[in-house]
Amino acid sequence: MSRYLFVVPPLVGHINPLVGVAAELADRGHQVAWAGQPDVVHRLAGQDARVFPSPASWTDGVPRPADIRGPEALRFLWERFLVPLADAMAEGVRGAVEVFRPDVVVADQQAVAGGLVAERLGMRWATSATTSAEFADVLSAMPKVAAWNDALLDELRRRIGAPDGTADPRFSPHLVLAFTTEELAGPPARGGDRIRWVGPSLTARPSPAGFPWEWLDPGRATVLVTLGTANTDVGRRFLTECAAALRARADRMQAVIVDPEGVLGTGSPRGDAAHRGEDTRDAQQDKDLLAVPVVPQLALLGHVDAVVCHAGHNTVCESLWHGVPLVVAPIRDDQPVIAAQVADAGAGVRVRFGRATEARVGAAIDAVLYAPGYRAAARAIGSAFRSAGGAAAAAAHLEQLARDRNEEDSV
Structure with a gap:
């Protein structure tokens, strides 16, 4: 039996893939604990999960301007979120290691305190890559930005990691778990032979009450529109254009739109309740369009024919797992990289988020639904995902890493 400590940021999309891995390890008789924000981890991994507060609560405190893109957005992400989060997490991660004494630390790529503290303490550690964007090494074309990013990491290492x-x-030197496959991500520019392509780790998760399954019309194509959990501040115009495009095609399709802030007229915002898994039946509903604060996404994807989204990695991978083609409109962060992967793989159409109009969105939806090739490519990627092994494969790689560590200690 081995012990595994999962170090995670307070981000739903970065915790969900590891929930299945943690459950798989527990089923195999291992002990699992988490270092992260307790309320977020407990909501996703269950109230019985052992969580070391790291930190006990967290807010980045600085709202991100809605219009920043490119290097400016990267600078904001690192200076206002990732580095402050790492500083806030470091002491808790060290404490968790000292108390729990894990054989392996599993650190999310955006919880950089995990890797730095593990290296400082001489621990075996693995990287959890819940997005493949880092493998693309997009900063290689921007050497000044890359040098700035490296200097930022060096300063952080001096504060909380091993100075030398x-x-x-x-990118752990021991193991990088990639929750995708090369069929979508393409050959990696970074990570090399440390990467293990395990595909999406999908597991049952709490679902909101009251989704009207009887509303779905089997005689028409169903299109899901979602911008994820972190983009409601910029979504009003995009969701409005999508709604108009889909209403114009109501003779042959219907729309389910995730609208947590009620911008399409769903009444008072219910985003917080939705994130807690509460009843979210406050909705705008007619025979052609259903707008709800949250949906049971994994279950719903088995009933939809296309997805329009922001190219968030989890939404993209969950859709392709189900063989559903995509219209991707990236907003920021890793989303342009993921959107390019979808388009390059032939599994969807990319549109510009800031210039999306009813006509452009409608044409893209028509393409992925009716033009040859998109659905076939989506299904091929889904097949590759399932063959990669998911949570079970990830657990097996972590078990091997623990065995390697124990063998070294016994020499």
Whole structure:
């Protein structure tokens, strides 16, 4: 039996893939604990999960301007979120290691305190890559930005890691678990032979009450529109254009739109309740369009024919797992990279988020639904995902890493 400590940021999309891995390890007789924000981890991994507060609560405190893109957005992400979060998490991660004494630390790429602290303490550690964007090494074309990013990490290492350490906390020298496959991500520019392509880790998760399954019309195509949990501040115009495009095609399709802030007229915002898994039946509903604060996404994807989204990695992978083609409109962060992967793989159409109009969105939806090739490509990627093994494959790689560590200790 081995012990595994999962170090995670307070981000739903970065915790969900590891929930299935943790459950698989527990089923195999291992002990699992988490270092992260307790309320978020408990909501996703269950109230029985052992969580070391790291930190006990967290807010980045600085709302991100809705219009920043490119290097400016990267700078904001690192300076206002990732680095402050790492500083806030470091002490809790060290404490968790000292108390729990894990054989392996599993650190999310955006919880960089996990890798830095593990290296400082001489621990075996693995990287959890819940998005493949880092593998693309997009900064190689921007050497000044890359140098700035490296200097930021060096300063952070001096504060919380091993001053003489060399490992990039986003790429463990021992193991990188990639929750995708090369069929979507393409050949990696970084990570090399440390990467293990395990595909999506999908597991049952709490679902909101009251989704009107009887509303779905089997005689028409169903299109899901979602911008994820972190983009409601910029979504009003995009969701409005999508609604108009889908209403114009109501003779042959219907729309389910995730609208947590009620911008399409769903009444008072219910985003907080939705995130807690509460009843979210406050909805705008007619025979052609259903707008709800949250949906049971995994279950719903088995009933939809296309997805329009922001190219968030989890939504993209969950859709392709079900063989559903995509219209992707990336907003920021890793989303342009993921959107390019979808388009390059032939599994969807990319549109510009800031210039999306009813006509452009409608044409893209028509393409993925009716033009040859998109659905076939989506199904091929889904087949590759399932063959990769998911949570079971990830657990097996972590078990091997623990065995390697124990064998070294016994020599």
